[in-house]
Amino acid sequence: MVDAFCATWKLVDSENFDDLIIHSKKSIGSLNLFSLGSLSGVGFATRQVGNVTKPTVIISQEGDKVVIRTQSTFKNTEIAFKLGEEFDEATADDRNCKSTVTLEEDKLVHVQKWDGKETKFVREIKDGKLIMNLTFEDIHAVRTYEKA
Numbered sequence: 001m002v003d004a005f006c007a008t009w010k011l012v013d014s015e016n017f018d019d020l021i022i023h024s025k026k027s028i029g030s031l032n033l034f035s036l037g038s039l040s041g042v043g044f045a046t047r048q049v050g051n052v053t054k055p056t057v058i059i060s061q062e063g064d065k066v067v068i069r070t071q072s073t074f075k076n077t078e079i080a081f082k083l084g085e086e087f088d089e090a091t092a093d094d095r096n097c098k099s100t101v102t103l104e105e106d107k108l109v110h111v112q113k114w115d116g117k118e119t120k121f122v123r124e125i126k127d128g129k130l131i132m133n134l135t136f137e138d139i140h141a142v143r144t145y146e147k148a
Contacts, residue, residue, distance in 0.1 A: 011054045012054075
């Protein structure tokens, strides 16, 4: 169940994230660094801030909805959704997506679709850490969080 994800998480490692940002910028504009992978337009300075800022992610369950809050000194975001139900997601970078989050084999799978494009974020718990795999086209990045 989603209970295993419900906690406050602090980013401790990020692999290939800058490549994902650069690739997404070439393809569609750029990557919002703090909404856990939302794609849109970001310049070099913002990418650098994103690479040194360590966001905190708070995952909770409120009634029949899951809430994911991302907080940093740079930007705060929040999404609330019912598992398996498509919802309109207005990302922090002003994209309007049709998103769905499902629970598949103990993984939270978040898919955003917009303008014929798709981004996928897979969150799972491994060795007490939250591992988030981000995929856009053929680029893959991994962000690792520990409980705060």
